[in-house]
Amino acid sequence: MSRPRRVAASLLVAVALTSCSGKTAAPPPHAPAGPVPGAASAGDPYMPGAGNGGYDVQNYDLDLRIAPHAEPELAGTATITADATEALSRFNLDLTGLTVSKVTVGGSPAAYTRSAGKLVVTPPKPLPRGRFVVSVAYSGTPREINDPLLGKYGWIPTRDGVFTGDEPDGAHTWFPGNDQPGDKATFGFRVTVPRGLTAIANGELTGTGTTGGSTTYTWRERDPMATYLAMVDVGRFTVRTGRTPGGIPIYVAIDPSVTTIGLGRLYDETARITDAWVRLFGPYPFGSTGGVVDDAPVRFALETQTRPEYVAGIVADPTVIAHELSHQWFGDSVTPARWSDIWLNEGFATYAEWMWREREPGGVPVQRQFDSRYSQKESGDLWNVPPAAPGRGRMFGRAVYERGAMTLHALRKKVGDAKFFAILRAWAAEHRHANATTADFIALSERVSGISLGRLFRVWLYGKGRPANW
Ligand code: ARG
Ligand code: ZN
Secondary structure, three states, X not given: OOOOOOOHHHHHHHHHHHHOOOOOOOOOOOOOOOOEEOOXXXXXXXXXXXXXOOEEEEEEEEEEEEOOOOOOOEEEEEEEEEEEOOOEEEEEEEOOOOEEEEEEEOOEEOEEEEEOOEEEEEOOOOEOOEEEEEEEEEEXXXXXXEEOOOEEXXXXXXXXXXXXXOXXXXXXXXXXXXXXXXXXXXXXXXEEEEOOOEEEEOOEEEEEEEEOOEEEEXXXXXXXXXXXXXXXXXXXXXXXXXEOOOOOEEEEEEOOOOOOOOHHHHHHHHHHHHHHHHHHHOOOOOOOEEEEEEOOOXXXXXXXXXXXXXXXXXXXXXXXXXXXXXXXXXXXXXXXXXXXXXXXXXXXXXXXXXXXXXXXXXXXXXXXXXXHHHOOOOOHHHHHOOOOOOOHHHOOOXXXXXXXXXXXXXXXXXXXXXXXXXXXXXXXXXXXXXXXXXXXXXXHHHHXXXXXXXXXXXXXXXXXXXXXXX
């Protein structure tokens, strides 16, 4: 649900028409360009090649049959409803690995080719602007990503199933789509697994049915979601559902082999923290909250929409749960369109983590957490990487997380508590379910506080060296 505009083709036509004006009649004022190929990338320099132009996805319906440790592990059909933002002769979907067996557009077979992370689809007739439906049948065993900095992510086999954790670019290893944060869409999941296993996805569980040896779980995420926040987690789980004291539906699940946290504590902390963040940040943006703890061999937790994912080693610290749940407002509901703005996710979630640490018994005041970092005079990572332009390699580094959080604390000290929390609530409310940029945040902060903040943000977000005056 976004619009990266493509202007190159219409510009070319305009130039061609004017340059032969000697013979041709003046072109009609808004000469429609003929159908063009959709752009092959969203143009994000941090993720060259990822995402596509020419259309805006409205909904994904993922019908997945998952057989852990079998070959292939995955067979699926992705049905994607999108709006063409210009007339298209062909368009691209992101997809890496896997075998495509059939593509239809509007129900008719379409031609397709594969190249470097893309499925290139040529419909039988060019698509006019507006709504279309593309369906892709595919199968295979997705390959996990092993990044030198981030470690493993993407599609990760576990002892009893499979875990998916995709930020920033793992989603297209298991479903085709527009894999960039600027194009959010609703999702339906229909996941069929061997009987005895549970399949968990984003949103709300809308049905379960067992036939023969397999069980199908259907899940629906009714609010727009970026592809990197989509998840399916399959395995043995104990599950608890209910409502938080504040009334939000909650679904939590734990792999029974995990011993670092119990189901009761995961449930209680998730409920308590969700409600606390509602009081601080404003209405909960989605239909449900929750969490899943699996025994996946990864080193991260992830704020997958409505249902963060944790692994045994890191869930025991409740500030991790506070961090991932705060992302539901900051990152999931209000999502950066460009990865260079990732501090809008991680700086905010780290600040939430500091606020939770302050509230815990024997809590450390936020000011002290700021001071202990500020006193690290020689910390190159913190002071030489600007949080709002960290570079691809430092996207998930200390400056984005910690200096990002310090930026918010500097803002809070400048404008005072009342205006600071009014800024956070206005940010969540005004950009709810949409995409936003650092420039949007600066403008909103100045408007809500009535204070000129150019220097503060310049020094904290874009400067090199430890900020001294702001
Ligand atoms: N967003 C996650 C967090 O809350 C970090 C994800 C990093 N990505 C990865 N593939 N390890 O901190
Ligand atoms: Zn985070």
